[in-house]
Amino acid sequence: MASQPKSEPRFPKITEEGLDDLRKRIGVPIENTVEPWNYEATRDGIRHYAHGIGDDNPLWCDPDYAQKTKYGSIVALPSFLFSTSRIVSGYCGGLPGVHAMWAGADWTWHKPVLRNDTISTKAHLKDLIEHQTRFAGRAYQQIYHVDFYNQHGDHVAECDSYVFRTDRDEARERGTKYTGQVGKVEQLTDEQMQEWFDLYRNEEIRGATPRYWEDVKEGDELPRMMKGPMTVTGFIGYAQGWGGLYIRTNKLHFQLLDAHPGLGIPNKFGIRDVPERVHWDDDFAREVGTPGAYDYGPERHSWLTHHVTNWIGDDGMLTKHKSQIRRHNPDGDVIFIDGSVIRKFEENGKKYVEIQQRAETHRGELSALGTAVAELPSKS
DSSP states (O other): OOOOOOOOOOSOOOOHHHHHHHHHTBTOBOOSOOOOSOSBOOHHHHHHHHHHTTOOOHHHHOHHHHHTSTTSSOBOOGGGGGGGOTTTTTOOOSSTTOEEEEEEEEEEEOSOOBTTOBOEEEEEEEEEEEEEETTTEEEEEEEEEEEEEOTTOOEEEEEEEEEEEEOHHHHHHHOOTTTTTTTOOOOOOHHHHHHHHHHHHTOOOOTTSOOOGGGOOTTOEEEEEEEOOOOHHHHHHHHHHHOOSSOOOHHHHHHHHHHOGGGOEEOTTSOEEOGGGGGTOHHHHHHTTSSSSBOOHHHHHHHHHHHHHHHHOTTOEEEEEEEEEOSOOBTTOOEEEEEEEEEEEEETTEEEEEEEEEEEETTSOEEEEEEEEEEOOOOO
16 A cells, blocks of 8 residues: 655754754853743732642742741742743744744752842853654754842852754654544543542642651652643643743734744634644644643643642752653643652751652653752751
């Protein structure tokens, strides 16, 4: 039987000229970066981000509670800084019209961000690395470094985050990662969901009870955390707190597309719309090779850090977190995050634990990996 002819390319391709242009940008400071969703860590901005990932920790959300802690104020959850930089969240330059998938980050937090802190950033392209992937064949990992400063000039955090640039046509026609899953609808039963929702009912926020370093042992397991079932409503809920990359309306939408012509991809009405719609438009998501509309990468990283901050309590501090996103979580998926303490150590008089995390779907598929380092209070 003759093989089906390959359809005409619909989307722009990765080219050597485009790659050469990107390589010239490595190490060059990025000037006039795109406006962030949040300049300031306001009470509402912090709460909206926390609620966007399903985190109701009173340290981020309740001023009366937070006033009684050592901070004396609401604190921004660590992942809130995604909302202060579009670049760390996946906004990338070069290769116009080529798909970008946010796939991981390596964060270091130097000090807490408190209510009403103003955040500024400095960013540059750090590296460009070629990979061969099951999703789309040849892909390029585009790594950015971003530094974060408060209004006093204090260096509060830094991050290496990265996207994979992939050919949409290759992913749709030749990718093998989601063979048999594209467009598939799996019904979930009420019994399943009631069982899973017990994890929400029993979710523990350590809060004001200190978790002392001396009481923790290597091999200790963190309580399992659930996220989902995934819905487009949930993906939009995250975008409300985080801001999205290209979500603009009316005049601002068309100003964005006029400034970046390669960004707009016609929808079914012939209207140029942004590629970010893979997170709410099933048909377009399938055109780029994914099973359907799916969650955001920074959202999933934020779930992993939420898992850790629930466990360490108010007196602990998340100082490092590294994530790797391994697959898309489409509408209908549920993921479970597990973790355990793999190391205890001391450094410069402070006490730390290292935590390894694994997130899997309800079908047992690897969704993400995480490694965290947290400072804990000491009895001494």
